[in-house]
Amino acid sequence: SQQGEEDPQALSIQEGENATMNCSYKTSINNLQWYRQNSGRGLVHLILIRSNEREKHSGRLRVTLDTSKKSSSLLITASRAADTASYFCATYSSASKIIFGSGTRLSIRP
Amino acid sequence: DVKVTQSSRYLVKRTGEKVFLECVQDMDHENMFWYRQDPGLGLRLIYFSYDVKMKEKGDIPEGYSVSREKKERFSLILESASTNQTSMYLCASSLMSGSGEKLFFGSGTQLSVL
Numbered sequence: 001s002q003q004g005e006e007d008p009q010a011l012s013i014q015e016g017e018n019a020t021m022n023c024s025y026k027t028s029i030n031n032l033q034w035y036r037q038n039s040g041r042g043l044v045h046l047i048l049i050r051s052n053e054r055e056k057h058s059g060r061l062r063v064t065l066d067t068s069k070k071s072s073s074l075l076i077t078a079s080r081a082a083d084t085a086s087y088f089c090a091t092y093s094s095a096s097k098i099i100f101g102s103g104t105r106l107s108i109r110p
Numbered sequence: 111d112v113k114v115t116q117s118s119r120y121l122v123k124r125t126g127e128k129v130f131l132e133c134v135q136d137m138d139h140e141n142m143f144w145y146r147q148d149p150g151l152g153l154r155l156i157y158f159s160y161d162v163k164m165k166e167k168g169d170i171p172e173g174y175s176v177s178r179e180k181k182e183r184f185s186l187i188l189e190s191a192s193t194n195q196t197s198m199y200l201c202a203s204s205l206m207s208g209s210g211e212k213l214f215f216g217s218g219t220q221l222s223v224l
Binding site for chain 2: 030040043044045048088090098099101102103
C-alpha cells in the first residue's frame with residue numbers, strides 16, 4: 001500500500017531556479033523523510049522532519065510538514081545540474097514501517 | 111560512514127531458479143530491510159528484520175523468503191524465480207528498532223529473470 005504520493009511525477013526546471021515537490025500521505029505519522037536517488041543507484045537520505053515540527057532546513061533544502069493536511073513539501077533552492085535525480089518521500093508510523101511514495105523525477109536544464 | 115553492500119549489481123537468472131541476494135552492513139545496525147523498486151510504483155517493502163533470526167513480512171512477501179543468521183547480513187531468497195520478479199532490489203539498514211530513523215541503502219541489484 002502506498003502511503004506517500006509525490007506531486008508532480010516529473011519536473012524540469014532551469015539551472016538556478018527553485019524546485020518544489022509535494023508529498024501527501026494518508027495516515028498518522030511519527031516522521032516524514034525525503035530521499036534522493038540518482039539513476040540506477042540506491043537512495044540517499046536527505047532530511048527527516050518529525051510530526052511535531054513544521055519546518056526544517058538543511059543547506060539548500062527546506063522541508064515543511066502540515067499534519068492537518070497530511071502533506072509535506074521539499075524545496076531545493078538555486079538548483080544545480082547535480083540535483084538531477086528522483087526524489088522520494090517516506091513516512092514512518094507506529095506500525096514501525098517506513099513506506100515510500102512513487103517519487104518525483106527532477107531534471108535540471110543547463 | 112555506514113556502508114551497505116549488495117553482493118551483485120546485475121544478475122540474470124532463469125525462470126524456476128532459486129536466487130539469493132545478499133546484503134551486508136558494517137555499522138552494527140539492528141534493522142535491515144529489502145525493497146523492490148519498479149517504474150511508477152516506487153519502493154515496496156518485501157521483508158524486514160529487527161534482530162538476528164527475526165523477520166517480518168512487508169507489503170509484498172509472496173514468492174520471497176529471508177534469512178538473518180548474523181546481525182550484519184540479511185539475505186533475500188527467491189524460491190523459484192519468475193519473470194514478474196524482474197526488478198531492482200534494494201537493501202537498507204537503520205540503527206534502532208522502532209525509532210523510524212533514516213535508512214542507509216545499498217546500490218541495488220538489478221535482477222532479470224528470463
